Amino acid sequence: MSDTSADSATARSAPGSGSTERAVAAVWRIESARIVGTLTRLVGDFGLAEDLAQEALLDALRQWPLEGVPRNPAAWLTAVAKRKAIDGWRRQERLDERMAAIAHDLEREQAESPEAPWDPDAVDDDVLRLIFISCHPVLSREAQVALTLRVVAGLSSEQIARAFLVPTATVQQRIVRAKKTLAAAHVPFEVPPREEHAARLGAILGVLYLIFNEGHSASSGSDWMRPELSDEAIRLARVLAALMPRERDVHSLVALMELTAARFPARVDAHGDPVLLADQDRGRWDRGRIARGRAALATADARGSGRGPYGLQAAIAECHAVAASVEETDWDRIVLLYEALGRIAPSPVVELNRAAAVSMATGPASALRIIDQLAASGALAGYHLLPATRAELLLRLGRDKEARSEFAVAAALAGNDRERALLEAKAAGR
Template identity: 45%
Template sequence: MDRGVEDLLRELAPQVLGALVRRYGQFDACEDATQEALLAAATRWPAGGLPDNPRGWLVTVATHRLLDEFRSDSARRRRETALLAATPQSALLEAPVEAGPDVGGDETLTLLFLCCHPALSSPSRIALTLRAVGGLTTAQIAAAFMVPEATMAQRISRAKQSIRTSGATFTMPDEADRGERVRAVLHVLYLVFNEGYTASTGTDLTAPRLSDEAIRLTRLLRRLLPDDAEVAGLLALMLLTDARRPARTGPDGGLVPLEDQDRGLWDQHLIAEGVSLVTEALPRGPVGPYQLQAAIAAIHDEAKDVDTTDWPQILALYDLLEHAAPNPMVTLNRAVAVAKAQGPAAGLALLATLESDARMSRHHRLLATRAHLLELSGDPTAAEAAYREAARRATTLPEQRHLLGRATRLAAEAPQRHRRDGD
C-alpha cells in the first residue's frame, strides 16, 4: 500500500470509529465496520485516488457495513428497527461526521480511554488500542507480537466482549477517574514501545513497527493533553530511547550494548526533541516516573561515552524513581548505576536483594546484570557461568547470542589469565 495512504488511514481510523460509536453505540459492531471500511479504502484509494472527503467517505462506507451487519439475521433486524426508529434512513446513508463540528480529537481521546478500560487485561488493552486507535489490522498486530492471527483475533474479540459486558459507554470518564485512566493509557503506550524496542520473543531484537506506532500515538496524546507533564515525559522517554536504535544492533542483527554503541549513529534530532520535552515538563509540578526515566535517558544521550556519563546524577534520579514507582526492574537498573558510581561490589549487594523476588529471581536480565558486575569486580569465572545461565533463559535469539558471546570471550581469555596468575 502507498505509504501516504497508509498514514492517512491510520490517522483517520480513530476519528471514524469515534464518530460511529458516538452516534450508534455498539462499539464492537462499529469497530468491525470501521475495519472493513479501512480495508476497502486500502484497496481502492491507491489505484483510484483519494476522495474529496476521505473521512466522510470512510464514515459512509462504515455506516453501510454497519447496516448490513444489522440486517444479517432476525435478532439484528430487531436492533436495526430500534436504530432506524431513532435515526432517519437518509442520515444513515450520509457522512454523519459532517453533520456537526469536527470533534475528532475529543473522540480519539475518548476512544483511547475506552480501549484502556479497567475491565480489560493489559494484553487486551494493547491489542484493542493498536487496532481501534492505531488502525492496524489484526494480521499486522499478530505479526508484530509474533503470534498466530487467529490468536490475536480471539484476543481482540474477547476485549470487545468485555467492553460490551462491562457496560462501558463512549463517554469521557468522570473528572475523579480521568487521571487514573490517563495513567492506564500511558502504561499501554509504554508497553507497546518497550515491546517494539526490545521484543520479548523471537529472532529479532526489535519490532520497529510497534515502537514507531507507540511514538505516533503518544504524539497524538500529547496534542490532546498538551498540559500533562507525564504525557510529555513519556514522549520524551520514547524519543530519547529510540534515538539509539540505529546503533543498537550490529550488521548481523546482534545486540550492541549501550557502552559499545557508536554514538555517532544516534539520532540527534530525536535527542534534541526529547531533551527539550523533558526540560519543559520537569518544572511544572509533581514529577512522575516517565519524566524521571526521560531525565535518565537524557543524561545517557548527552554523554560522549560511558566513562563521562554523570553516574551520580543518574543514581540520584533512580533513587527518586524507586520511591515514585518501586518495581524490581527499577532496582535492577539502579544496581548498575550504583556499580558505576560506587563500585561493582555495591551494585552486586543491591542485586542480591532481588534474588528473593519471584518476579526476578530466574529472569535472564538479573543474571545478565550480575554477570556484567561480576566481570567488573574481577571475577571472570563466576561471570562466565552467569552469562551462560542468562543466555539459557533469554527469550530472543539476539540476546542469547550476545550473552553466549560474552561467556565465550571470557572462556577464551581464561588460559591467558591463568598464565598471568602463574607468573
C-alpha cells in the same frame, strides 16, 4: 463482519492500482482511530462502528482505483460508513431518531465542506474516547494492548501477531472477546469522570509503555528489537499528548520514548546482533529524537508538581543522550534519579538498574552488594538480566570464572534468541 474478514480489508488487492492500495492503507493507518471513534459516538456500538469502517474501506479499495483518491479520504470513508449504518437500520426497520440524526449530520458535513483538505495531524475528542475504551479496566492487559494496536493504531491482527510472536487466531480471539466484554459491561463511549481520570490515564500510559518496551527489547524471537512497535507507541503517545496537553505524565512518557528511541540506530549491528550502550557509535544516535524528547520533558516540567515515574526515567535517558561517551556520563546524577524513582515507584527492576548506575559511579564492588541482596530476596528469580548484570560486575572485579558461570545462567533464562547468543558467547569467554 468477523474480525478475520475485517483484517482482509487492508490486505485485499485493488484492481490494477498498487498505488491506490497503498493510499488506502496509509489513510487507514493514520485515520482509523478518528473514523471508528466518530462512528462509535454516532451508532453507540463499538463493534458495529469498526465493522462499518472496514466495510467502507472495502468500498474504497473497489472505487478509488476507478474514481481516484478523494481530497479528504478520511471524510469519504466516514461518510460511506454512515450511509451503511443508515441502510442497515432501514433493512431492520429501525428508522429512529438515531438514524435521522446521523443522516442530518452527514448532510450538514457535506453542505459545509464537501471537499475539505485532509489534515492527517488533526485529532479530536472521539479519538480520546476511543483510547479510553481500548484501555478500559474491564479488559485484561493483553486485550487492552491488542485492541489499542488494532483500533487506535490501525494495525491488522496479522501485524499484531507478528509483532508479539503469537498466532493470528489468538490476537483475533482477544479482540473479539474484548469487544464482547465491552458490550456486556455497557461501557459508555466517553472520557471517564474526573475522579477516575488519574487511574484510567495511568492504565493507558501503562499500555503504551508496554508496547514501546516490547519494541525496545523483544521478549522472544529472533530479533532483538521490533522498532515498528516502538514507533507505534510513540505515535499514539503523541496523539494522546495533543488530546491531553495539560497532563504532565503524558508528555513525560513521550520524552522517555523519544530519548530512548534515539539510540535505536546504534543498538544493533549490520547483522542484527545487539550492541550494548558502552559499544554504541553515538554519532548514529538520532539527534532529532533527542531534541524532541528534551522538548517534551521541558513541557512536562512546565506543568509543575514535580516529576513522576515517567519523568524520572526520561531524565535518566536524557543524561545518556547528552553525554559524549560512557565515561563522560553524569553517573552520580543517574544514581540520584534512580533513588528518587525507587522512592515513588519502587520495584526490583528499578533497584537492578540503580545497581548498574552505582557500578559506574562508585565501582563494581558496591554495586555487587546491591545485586546480591536482590538475588537473596528472590524478587527477580527467573529474570535473566539479574545474573547478566552480576556477571558484568564480576568481570570488572577480575572474577572471570564466576562471571562466565553467571553469563551461562543468564543465557539459559533469556527468551530472545539474539540476546541469548550474546550471553552464550560471553559465557564461553568470547
